[in-house]
Amino acid sequence: xxxxxxxxxxxxxxxxxxxxxxxxxxxxxxxxxxxxxxxxxxxxxxxxxxxxxxxxxxxxxxxxxxxxxxxxxxxxxxxxxxxxxxxxxxxxxxxxxxxxxxxxxxxxxxxxxxxxxxxxxxxxxxxxxxxxxxxxxxxxxxxxxxxxxxxxxxxxxxxxxxxxxxxxxxxxxxxxxxxxxxxxxxxxxxxxxxxxxxxxxxxxxxxxxxxxxxxxxxxxxxxxxxxxxxxxxxxxxxxxxxxxxxxxxxxxxxxxxxxxxxxxxxxxxxxxxxxxxxxxxxxxxxxxxxxxxxxxxxxxxxxxxxxxxxxxxxxxxxxxxxxxxxxxxxxxxxxxxxxxxxxxxxxxxxxxxxxxxxxxxxxxxxxxxxxxxxxxxxxxxxxxxxxxxxxxxxxxxxxxxxxxxxxxxxxxxxxxxxxxxx
Numbered sequence: 001x002x003x004x005x006x007x008x009x010x011x012x013x014x015x016x017x018x019x020x021x022x023x024x025x026x027x028x029x030x031x032x033x034x035x036x037x038x039x040x041x042x043x044x045x046x047x048x049x050x051x052x053x054x055x056x057x058x059x060x061x062x063x064x065x066x067x068x069x070x071x072x073x074x075x076x077x078x079x080x081x082x083x084x085x086x087x088x089x090x091x092x093x094x095x096x097x098x099x100x101x102x103x104x105x106x107x108x109x110x111x112x113x114x115x116x117x118x119x120x121x122x123x124x125x126x127x128x129x130x131x132x133x134x135x136x137x138x139x140x141x142x143x144x145x146x147x148x149x150x151x152x153x154x155x156x157x158x159x160x161x162x163x164x165x166x167x168x169x170x171x172x173x174x175x176x177x178x179x180x181x182x183x184x185x186x187x188x189x190x191x192x193x194x195x196x197x198x199x200x201x202x203x204x205x206x207x208x209x210x211x212x213x214x215x216x217x218x219x220x221x222x223x224x225x226x227x228x229x230x231x232x233x234x235x236x237x238x239x240x241x242x243x244x245x246x247x248x249x250x251x252x253x254x255x256x257x258x259x260x261x262x263x264x265x266x267x268x269x270x271x272x273x274x275x276x277x278x279x280x281x282x283x284x285x286x287x288x289x290x291x292x293x294x295x296x297x298x299x300x301x302x303x304x305x306x307x308x309x310x311x312x313x314x315x316x317x318x319x320x321x322x323x324x325x326x327x328x329x330x331x332x333x334x335x336x337x338x339x340x341x342x343x344x345x346x347x348x349x350x351x352x353x354x355x356x357x358x359x360x361x362x363x364x365x366x367x368x369x370x371x372x373x374x375x376x377x378x379x380x381x382x383x384x385x386x387x388x389x390x391x392x393x394x395x396x397x398x399x400x401x402x403x404x405x406x407x408x409x410x411x412x413x414x415x416x417x418x419x420x421x422x
Contacts, residue, residue, distance in 0.1 A: 003100060004053045005093055006045070009084035019084055020048055021077065023097045024068075025104045030077040030097070034065040071097055100152075106145065107155040113138055114162050121166055127173035135170065139163050182229055189232040195219060196239055203243065209251045216244055262344035269337045272330060279327045283320055290316045 003023040010016050011034075018040035020033040035044070039061035052058040067079040077094050084090060117135055124131065142159055145151050151159070196219070202212050220240055228236065293313050 002053065003097065004055075005089060006048045006053060007084045007086060007089065009082055012081040017082070018045065018048075019078075019082065020052070021090075021093070023071070023093075023100060025101055028071050028101050030069050030071050032067040032069075032077070032079050032082070033060070034067070034079070034082070035061060036063065039063060071101060103151055103155065107151060107159070110138075110142055110159055111162075114159065114166070117166055118162070121169050124173060127170065127177035132170050132174070135163070135166055178229075181227060185227065185229045185232045188226050188228060189236065192219070192223065192236050193239075196236075196243065199243055203246060203250075209247050213244075213247050213251070216240065216247065220244075260344070260348065262341055262348055265337055265341045265344060269334065269341060272334055272337065276327065276330050276334065279323060279330060283323050283327065286316055286320045286323065290320065 003025070005019075005021045007019045007021075008016065009019045016037045018035040018037075020035070022031050023029075024031055044061070047058045069075065069077060069079070071077065071094070076090075077097075078084065078090060117131070117138065120131060142151070142156075142163070146156055199212060199215065199219075223236060223240065290313065293316065297310070297313075
């Protein structure tokens with residue numbers, strides 16, 4: 001977006017002038033230069049058009065006028081009495097230059113934030129996840145304005161370059177921190193595995209399940225308070241979870257009914273309902289205590305006692321407020337669990353209907369197969385009988401081979417004797 005314009009115009013006295021206008025961003029102002037027609041030669045006009053407009057230095061004539069006005073939405077940017085050939089360019093420039101100024105202010109704001117982040121990172125001796133998140137949030141804001149095209153390309157490139165440098169500095173610290181974490185994580189990993197090996201031995205020996213369960217709970221609690229790398233954390237968590245399941249199955253049996261999502265949600269909901277009742281009872285007690293304190297203030301002796309009772313009133317009121325907020329959270333959780341339980345029950349009903357339909361289909365297929373096999377047996381016996389009948393009828397219809405007659409035998413013998421004589 002250009003911040004300089006060159007146009008031909010005229011003064012109130014109808015004198016022709018060359019008008020050069022530029023935006024001064026840092027001052028939020030517009031400067032206008034007027035050159036007389038005698039000084040505005042073709043050579044000078046081309047210098048303004050091809051060099052000055054692109055921020056190159058151009059020597060102005062000895063005589064010219066300069067005007068400066070603040071850039072506002074209401075006022076005209078041209079000096080009073082000056083008319084130009086293309087006023088629409090002036091109006092468009094005024095609108096665009098407002099955007100340019102605001103974009104520059106936004107860039108300066110983000111550049112200042114980057115400088116603060118740079119100072120903060122330069123003071124670090126180790127990786128800081130808070131600073132990393134802060135830098136990510138900063139760059140997220142910048143990207144939002146980039147998508148909305150509120151920043152110019154040179155501003156974007158400048159901010160991106162400086163942000164990348166800060167990310168690289170933090171990555172060096174993080175790489176060092178990751179190496180240190182890996183060493184500490186390996187030590188803790190080996191230690192936990194040693195403890196879990198002993199748990200496995202106890203389970204295999206059939207020792208008391210309740211002590212083993214309590215020990216696993218303590219291990220789980222310690223596990224959550226230690227920083228592991230991702231691989232070590234996953235392996236240890238899977239192993240702890242495995243032993244929890246083994247102990248639960250040995251204690252309570254492997255009942256599919258008790259392990260359904262709906263039953264688990266129901267147990268959790270029942271426990272939550274009990275907690276809600278207790279919390280409501282506690283709030284009611286505090287409210288009764290609050291009423292008693294209010295009544296006793298009027299009977300207090302001395303200012304000090306009044307102040308003490310008032311302080312106690314504030315404490316009770318704060319306690320009621322805190323408990324009420326917790327009760328609201330519990331009520332929201334209750335509603336969420338009820339919805340989840342309805343969904344799970346609906347899923348179980350659908351699954352049961354599916355299983356029943358599947359079982360009915362299988363039974364139907366079995367019946368059809370049985371019926372088909374019976375039919376095949378009956379057909380097989382009929383086919384055998386038909387085959388035997390066909391064989392017998394064939395035997396009756398084919399005559400036995402006829403013996404040669406005397407005459408034929410005599411003729412045959414005479415033919416043989418003639419052949420011998422020949």
